[in-house]
Amino acid sequence: xxxxxxxxxxxxxxxxxxxxxxxxxxxxxxxxxxxxxxxxxxxxxxxxxxxxxxxxxxxxxxxxxxxxxxxxxxxxxxxxxxxxxxxxxxxxxxxxxxxxxxxxxxxxxxxxxxxxxxxxxxxxxxxxxxxxxxxxxxxxxxxxxxxxxxxx
Ligand SMILES: [Zn+2]
Numbered sequence: 669x670x671x672x673x674x675x676x677x678x679x680x681x682x683x684x685x686x687x688x689x690x691x692x693x694x695x696x697x698x699x700x701x702x703x704x705x706x707x708x709x710x711x712x713x714x715x716x717x718x719x720x721x722x723x724x725x726x727x728x729x730x731x732x733x734x735x736x737x738x739x740x741x742x743x744x745x746x747x748x749x750x751x752x753x754x755x756x757x758x759x760x761x762x763x764x765x766x767x768x769x770x771x772x773x774x775x776x777x778x779x780x781x782x783x784x785x786x787x788x789x790x791x792x793x794x795x796x797x798x799x800x801x802x803x804x805x806x807x808x809x810x811x812x813x814x815x816x817x818x819x820x
Pocket of ligand 1: 738739
């Protein structure tokens with residue numbers, strides 16, 4: 669919590685207090701509002717850090733030019749030009765769009781992983797690993813259900 673507050677404060681600056689938002693996110697809704705807005709699968713991933721079953725997202729096979737956006741608040745997250753086939757069964761990218769995501773260290777499940785969430789609504793998207801392709805060497809392993817695709 670402390671780290672999240674610190675990061676959010678860094679990014680949003682004084683706007684955190686002005687917005688009266690404890691977490692510093694621009695888009696906030698109650699749990700009930702999110703539940704009504706999202707599909708059950710998207711709600712589980714975005715709001716409760718669930719993980720979709722691999723090889724189930726239609727976005728795995730999305731190869732058109734366009735942008736992958738947050739299913740919760742519609743913020744653009746990844747350009748199709750940074751998508752690659754990781755073979756993991758989850759849509760994977762080597763770089764997010766500028767100011768699209770926030771990354772928080774996650775020590776659950778006896779591993780140190782880095783959680784990736786939407787910068788604007790705090791929705792959980794997936795994790796980032798350091799075994800990705802060039803040029804960044806990063807692999808953003810995303811839950812497809814947490815995103816929508818907009819054709820360019
Ligand atoms: Zn969002």
